Each structure stands twice: as structure tokens, then as C-alpha cells.
Amino acid sequence: MEKDTFQRIIDREIPATIIYEDDDVIAFLDIHPRNKGHFLVVPKEFSENLYDIEDEQFDILLKTARSLALAQTKKLHATGFKLEVNNGTSAGQEIFRTHIHVIPYYGD
DSSP states (O other), rough: OOOOOOOOOOOOOSSEEEEOOOOOOEEEEOOOOSSSSSSSEEEOOSSSTTOOHHHHHHHHHHHHHHHHHHHHHHHTTTEEEEEOOOGGGGGGSSSSSEEEEEEEEEEO
């Protein structure tokens, strides 16, 4: 099976601006950010999306995304953030590996 884009980032085969990594997840800036500081949090263990991720991996992923979102929005002086997960083609999923978009927002 051919590696997906995120696995290639995990394996350091393609460049990315990595903002966090541990044994379970990796987080890196989105190459097409919707707002300044938009990043992705990706589990290292493969799952296609929330339909098939194991509960334990989902818990780790969500807790890490929240923790990083809080830290990054503070660092960037954002006033809020959005966590977004696209599941399936009809919902806008383009890379078929579970990931969470963390999108900081600025202003009121």
C-alpha cells in the first residue's frame, strides 16, 4: 500500500513545520491555512477517520488537539479556535487518515 501524505511527513520523507510530536501523535502547520496558525493533529497509528479509529487513540488525539490548541492560541494571541474533523468525501475529507484541524481565530 502506498503511504499517505501524513505518513510521509511522520517518516520525514516530505517537509513540514512540525509544532509537536510524541509517540502517539504529530502536529504540523497546514500547507493551505485558513487562518494564521492553522495546524493539523494526526495520530501515528493509522485509521481512515472517526468511523474506524480506536477509542484509546481517539482520546489521545482529542486531548492532544485541545492542549495544543490552548497553547497555540495563547502564543498567537488568538481569541478563539475551532477543532474540525472531516469524515468521508461528502464531508470534505481529502486525505483519508484521521486528523483534526485546529484553526485559530482572531478578533472579537
